[in-house]
Amino acid sequence: QKEVEQNSGPLSVPEGAIASLNCTYSDRGSQSFFWYRQYSGKSPELIMFIYSNGDKEDGRFTAQLNKASQYVSLLIRDSQPSDSATYLCAVNGGDSWGKLQFGAGTQVVVTP
Amino acid sequence: SAVISQKPSRDICQRGTSLTIQCQVDSQVTMMFWYRQQPGQSLTLIATANQGSEATYESGFVIDKFPISRPNLTFSTLTVSNMSPEDSSIYLCSVEPHERESYNEQFFGPGTRLTVL
Numbered sequence: 569q570k571e572v573e574q575n576s577g578p579l580s581v582p583e584g585a586i587a588s589l590n591c592t593y594s595d596r597g598s599q600s601f602f603w604y605r606q607y608s609g610k611s612p613e614l615i616m617f618i619y620s621n622g623d624k625e626d627g628r629f630t631a632q633l634n635k636a637s638q639y640v641s642l643l644i645r646d647s648q649p650s651d652s653a654t655y656l657c658a659v660n661g662g663d664s665w666g667k668l669q670f671g672a673g674t675q676v677v678v679t680p
Numbered sequence: 681s682a683v684i685s686q687k688p689s690r691d692i693c694q695r696g697t698s699l700t701i702q703c704q705v706d707s708q709v710t711m712m713f714w715y716r717q718q719p720g721q722s723l724t725l726i727a728t729a730n731q732g733s734e735a736t737y738e739s740g741f742v743i744d745k746f747p748i749s750r751p752n753l754t755f756s757t758l759t760v761s762n763m764s765p766e767d768s769s770i771y772l773c774s775v776e777p778h779e780r781e782s783y784n785e786q787f788f789g790p791g792t793r794l795t796v797l
Contacts, residue, residue: 600784611772611788612723619783656722660784666711667738668774668786670723 572659574671581651581678587644589674591657594638601633601640602658602668612656616642647678682707682777684789692795693763700759701792703773708753711776713786714746718769729756729773763796770794 571594581587589603600619604612618624618631618640630643640659644651657671683706693699703712712729727735727748735748750756760767770793774786 602785604788611770611791614785614787617783617785666784667713667725667728668723668784669725672722 572657572669572671574655574657574674576672577675577677579674579676581644581647581676583647583649583678583680585647587647587651587676587678589642589644589655589657589676591640591642591671592638593640593657593659593669595659595669596635596638598635598638598659600660601631602660603629603631603642604656604658604670606654606656606673608653644676647676649678649680652676652678681787682709682775684773684775684787686773686789686792688792689790690793690795692797694797695764697763698759698761699763699794700757701771701773701794703756703758703789705754705775707777709775709777710753711786712750712756713774714748714756714758715772715774715788716769717772717791723772726758726771729758760794763794765796768794768796 573592603616605615606612616631618633624631628645632641654673654675656673658668685704687702714726715723717723725738726741727737729748729750731750747759770791772791773789
């Protein structure tokens, strides 16, 4: 059974600080990696995707990928109360090409 | 990205009945998917809705329980049949827009919140 693992949290982050979210995956053949943000009662919203090893920055978000370690992370800089949500890591490729396999999600709470 | 709508947004149903959920996209897409998100859980893929052919179901999901139609490239339906309280979930459709297919990026509809009594 291929797995995507995340810490469930909640991750409590002071406003203005950096939130660091981690995700590991078991399928070494995985090729693309996604971070979704899900507010309570809403559907997931794609915020970042990454395919190559290294860092990818988009505004206050940075995704980091290390395929050798089978590890992908998301950094949220200058965290705002509006960043309070559940962040889902999703992996595509390997045995499940064309399909997304989701982690359980990490709940982030940004405190003023 | 594509604009995706789902109907109904929520429903409360009786045990043993069936509910059909509609997913409409504002542009043609090749890939459409149906997911389930049980209370407090992450997303689980039910099936890939294939245009012009039978849906491809994931392990643990069968056509008799979750029949899917995909009559064209902008529309799909998921039916939850013979419902039980265990079917209470949020049901989500997702699409891969044509211009993002090579990246396998999926975008989700607003979801249908189903409660079975």
